Each structure stands twice: as C-alpha cells, then as structure tokens.
Amino acid sequence: MSTPIPHFTAQLSATPRGARLARLLAAEQLRSWGIPLDPAELIVAELAANAATHGRVTGRDFRLTLYAVADTLRIEVADTRGDRLPLTTHPAPDADSGRGLLLVEALADKWGVAPGLPPRKTVWAEVRVTQETHSRE
Numbered sequence: 001m002s003t004p005i006p007h008f009t010a011q012l013s014a015t016p017r018g019a020r021l022a023r024l025l026a027a028e029q030l031r032s033w034g035i036p037l038d039p040a041e042l043i044v045a046e047l048a049a050n051a052a053t054h055g056r057v058t059g060r061d062f063r064l065t066l067y068a069v070a071d072t073l074r075i076e077v078a079d080t081r082g083d084r085l086p087l088t089t090h091p092a093p094d095a096d097s098g099r100g101l102l103l104v105e106a107l108a109d110k111w112g113v114a115p116g117l118p119p120r121k122t123v124w125a126e127v128r129v130t131q132e133t134h135s136r137e
Contacts, residue, residue: 006033007067012048014056014079022048022064022077029066035129039107040073043125046100047077050086050123055079057119068129075125082121085113
C-alpha cells in the first residue's frame, strides 16, 4: 500500500498580485500540513517574485508546487522564460533589489534550476522540516 505525498499546486498570474497570492496560498497550505512557515514562506515569496518579474511573459502564468516527503519540503516555481536562468549576484550595498536568490541560497538546504519543455524552467528549493511538526493527511 502506498502513502500519498502531501502536495499542492496552483497556477497564478505572473504579476506582483500573483506572487503575493502564491505566498499567501503557500502559508495556508503549510499551516494545514503542520509545517512551520519559516523559512518556506520567504522562499516561496522570493521565487514567486522572481517568476513574476524575471520569468514574466505577457499572457502566461507561473506555477507554484509544494510537496512534502519524509522530512523534506520541496518548493517549485515554474515559469515560461527558460531562456533566462536565475543567477545569484552580489548587488551594491545601496541597491534596492537583487538579493532574492541570495536569501533563497541562505535559507534553503538545497536549491537549483531544472529545464522543462521549452520555453519552461522550474526553480526549486528544499528545506528540512521536523517530524513532530509535519503531519500527513
């Protein structure tokens, strides 16, 4: 007998509103699974903001997927700009942006990019969750 893997997927508009909704939906889903919001909520916010900003193609959405296996939560954000791979940069100290992937790198246990069917790519991050807070449905 197989055990179902808790998962959640939502397709959202590649806009600031869609990025905000991704964070809110992820937070609600994590609460329902009993998974702490920190640091997953911030990682979702950064990846969704990047999809809405750098992965945006007019008329195309991005997809948020969350799933939990054993003690690992995997966060995936897929967009339709496979030609624009994310790069971590070190912006000037007075820069207003450019630190999102540095945050993801610092908060996630692992992260990376997976190519999809053209023109897609998926940026993913994994964080460990504690067994006592992670309840399966």
